[in-house]
Amino acid sequence: MARKTIRTDYLARVEGEGAMRVEIEDGSVTDVKLNIYEPPRFFEAFLRGRDFTEAPDITARICGICPVAYQMSAVRAMERACGVEVGGQLRALRRLLYCGEWLESHALHVFMLHAPDFLGYESAIEMARDHPELVANALELKKTGNEVMTVIGGREVHPINLRVGGWYRAPRKRELAPLVEKLERARELALAAVRLTAGLDFPDYDRDYELVALAQPGEYPIDLGRIVSTGGLDVDVSEYDDHFVEEHVPWSNALHSHLRDRGSYLCGPLARFALAADLLSPVAREAAQEAGLEPTERNPFRSIVVRCVELVYAADEALRLIADYEEPDAPALGVEPRPGIGWGCTEAPRGILYHRYEIDGEGTILDAKIVPPTSQNQLAIEEDLRGVVERSLELPDEELRLLCEQTIRNYDPCISCATHFLTLEVERR
Amino acid sequence: VKKPKLAVWKFASCDGCQLSLLDCEDELLQLAGEIEIAYFLEARRATVKGPYDLSIVEGSVTTAHDAERIRKVRETSRRLVTIGACATGGGIQALKNFADVEEFTAAVYASPEYISTLETSTPISAHVPVDFELNGCPINKRQLLEVITAFLHGRRPNISSTSVCVECKRRGTVCVMVAHGTPCLGPVTHAGCGAICPAYNRGCYGCFGPMETPNTKSLTRQLRVLGMGDRGIDRVFRTFNVEPFEKVREDG
Numbered sequence: 001m002a003r004k005t006i007r008t009d010y011l012a013r014v015e016g017e018g019a020m021r022v023e024i025e026d027g028s029v030t031d032v033k034l035n036i037y038e039p040p041r042f043f044e045a046f047l048r049g050r051d052f053t054e055a056p057d058i059t060a061r062i063c064g065i066c067p068v069a070y071q072m073s074a075v076r077a078m079e080r081a082c083g084v085e086v087g088g089q090l091r092a093l094r095r096l097l098y099c100g101e102w103l104e105s106h107a108l109h110v111f112m113l114h115a116p117d118f119l120g121y122e123s124a125i126e127m128a129r130d131h132p133e134l135v136a137n138a139l140e141l142k143k144t145g146n147e148v149m150t151v152i153g154g155r156e157v158h159p160i161n162l163r164v165g166g167w168y169r170a171p172r173k174r175e176l177a178p179l180v181e182k183l184e185r186a187r188e189l190a191l192a193a194v195r196l197t198a199g200l201d202f203p204d205y206d207r208d209y210e211l212v213a214l215a216q217p218g219e220y221p222i223d224l225g226r227i228v229s230t231g232g233l234d235v236d237v238s239e240y241d242d243h244f245v246e247e248h249v250p251w252s253n254a255l256h257s258h259l260r261d262r263g264s265y266l267c268g269p270l271a272r273f274a275l276a277a278d279l280l281s282p283v284a285r286e287a288a289q290e291a292g293l294e295p296t297e298r299n300p301f302r303s304i305v306v307r308c309v310e311l312v313y314a315a316d317e318a319l320r321l322i323a324d325y326e327e328p329d330a331p332a333l334g335v336e337p338r339p340g341i342g343w344g345c346t347e348a349p350r351g352i353l354y355h356r357y358e359i360d361g362e363g364t365i366l367d368a369k370i371v372p373p374t375s376q377n378q379l380a381i382e383e384d385l386r387g388v389v390e391r392s393l394e395l396p397d398e399e400l401r402l403l404c405e406q407t408i409r410n411y412d413p414c415i416s417c418a419t420h421f422l423t424l425e426v427e428r429r
Numbered sequence: 430v431k432k433p434k435l436a437v438w439k440f441a442s443c444d445g446c447q448l449s450l451l452d453c454e455d456e457l458l459q460l461a462g463e464i465e466i467a468y469f470l471e472a473r474r475a476t477v478k479g480p481y482d483l484s485i486v487e488g489s490v491t492t493a494h495d496a497e498r499i500r501k502v503r504e505t506s507r508r509l510v511t512i513g514a515c516a517t518g519g520g521i522q523a524l525k526n527f528a529d530v531e532e533f534t535a536a537v538y539a540s541p542e543y544i545s546t547l548e549t550s551t552p553i554s555a556h557v558p559v560d561f562e563l564n565g566c567p568i569n570k571r572q573l574l575e576v577i578t579a580f581l582h583g584r585r586p587n588i589s590s591t592s593v594c595v596e597c598k599r600r601g602t603v604c605v606m607v608a609h610g611t612p613c614l615g616p617v618t619h620a621g622c623g624a625i626c627p628a629y630n631r632g633c634y635g636c637f638g639p640m641e642t643p644n645t646k647s648l649t650r651q652l653r654v655l656g657m658g659d660r661g662i663d664r665v666f667r668t669f670n671v672e673p674f675e676k677v678r679e680d681g
Contacts, residue, residue, distance in 0.1 A: 045528070061445075063445075144455055160629060414444075
């Protein structure tokens with residue numbers, strides 16, 4: 001009987017704090033737990049009693065990596081509760097701000113957090129010694145995303161300009177103009193990144209996930225849509241709670257999600273790509289084809305390539321939105337509170353982010369529910385770990401440990417969102 | 430020459446302030462050349478043991494485990510700087526200091542018995558001596574670079590402690606409160622953001638916490654003149670710097 005323990009106390013290059021434990025007995029995996037021990041911060045509790053207009057700024061503070069996603073889901077939920085539809089250029093600007101966050105977040109994850117796994121470095125800083133141009137280009141790409149957020153949102157972390165009903169101030173056309181050249185360059189850098197990541201060595205692993213993303217006719221999903229899946233789900237956001245269940249498990253400060261009567265599912269780049277690749281811009285679609293991505297890509301390690309395709313798209317889409325931009329007459333629509341419930345779901349870089357609020361006639365929040373993508377993906381991450389370890393039991397412990405970490409990083413897990421820190425522990429018996 | 434060792438630590442927070450270091454896209458590689466980034470889990474897997482010349486701490490203390498951990502961080506750090514509203518003032522999660530924690534836990538988690546948390550969210554300075562506190566929710570990355578540079582050269586950081594009002598004047602932004610009647614915390618809020626909100630026709634909402642000796646009484650009177658009620662005034666002071674503002678608030 002073989003008994004061994006492998007452990008890593010802290011999983012690095014993820015956003016937040018967590019631990020992981022894999023138990024192996026007689027050559028088979030007996031238990032896998034992703035332990036998110038990021039201290040709880042109770043946002044849903046202290047949102048109660050706050051004003052409906054405060055939700056975007058308060059929930060942004062759940063995550064410094066994807067604050068725009070929180071603001072977007074919150075404003076949509078509140079606007080829906082109040083019966084207001086924000087469209088036209090006000091909505092186009094939202095999509096543009098979101099493109100900035102996708103660029104920043106994806107560039108951070110692909111190059112600073114994930115690529116070092118594939119290229120054999122402990123960090124991008126070490127990687128920069130051998131590949132200075134690669135890291136310099138990554139930082140430039142990331143910076144362009146941040147500049148989009150700064151121009152439209154006021155700053156890159158916790159932007160200040162988005163509000164229920166629209167914006168505090170709509171940018172002038174001339175403020176957007178300097179972004180064009182940078183975004184064109186970002187698109188080139190992203191295309192190079194697709195080619196580079198397509199040539200990486202990927203572990204041979206795939207799984208038949210149920211993939212879940214938003215769907216909106218004619219648009220690659222970012223800021224709105226119905227919730228659809230490869231398993232045939234097609235529901236309005238207001239029906240989310242009928243189909244998705246959250247469960248509290250003892251080993252995690254994040255709640256686990258699953259599809260009612262179906263089990264785990266996956267959201268994020270792989271899901272968006274599988275369900276909406278035909279809606280990518282022609283340049284992004286072509287890049288995906290050249291990279292050899294399957295129409296439904298089921299190898300989670302290849303998510304790094306899909307993220308790069310989405311980088312191309314985000315740059316391209318931002319350019320389209322800027323080209324079509326006309327300054328709106330007013331920066332925001334008036335929104336009067338009314339008693340009711342509102343739902344909002346948008347595509348954070350790492351997957352769908354769901355908000356639900358109940359407010360009263362004065363606009364006071366009575367109840368709040370927030371389901372971040374990382375807690376939705378947590379079950380799938382655990383199942384992948386089990387699958388990857390079972391196929392790789394012959395590996396030496398240190399290599400197996402690295403492979404487990406890489407598997408977790410496939411999902412760009414944002415533990416700040418799901419609550420936050422990963423420790424990795426592999427136990428063999 | 431031995432490079433100074435930098436460590437970045439995280440407590441209860443959103444990650445946004447330490448992300449600001451990675452957001453220094455133009456300076457990051459140069460910084461990594463001049464100092465040894467010895468411990469920074471968000472960015473690198475390899476860690477170097479302490480002692481560290483400078484520790485940067487993000488986040489507040491909300492668990493017994495973290496209260497112990499910050500003491501160990503302090504022991505191994507020659508200088509310790511807190512970054513952001515969580516580490517410096519307890520953060521938005523300090524709202525629980527004014528509420529019933531059991532009820533809070535039950536509101537979020539179906540099985541509250543699995544959750545271990547302290548009654549309060551407290552700043553790092555409530556647990557260990559702190560050499561410098563950098564305000565902001567999030568911090569300003571230019572100020573972060575200034576703080577790192579200053580400490581590595583053994584001087585005090587050049588960080589202004591005036592109000593957001595001064596930054597508006599410097600930027601040439603028309604006063605939103607005077608010109609548009611928009612309620613604004615700028616007169617009592619610590620400078621540092623560059624007065625972003627008024628430049629976007631929005632009143633300051635206090636991300637950087639109270640300035641030195643703020644006149645909250647006079648501002649509160651003005652907020653009332655502009656039509657804010659008690660509830661609205663309470664809310665605007667009780668956000669990302671709830672504890673620091675509660676300490677200096679005087680009714681007007």
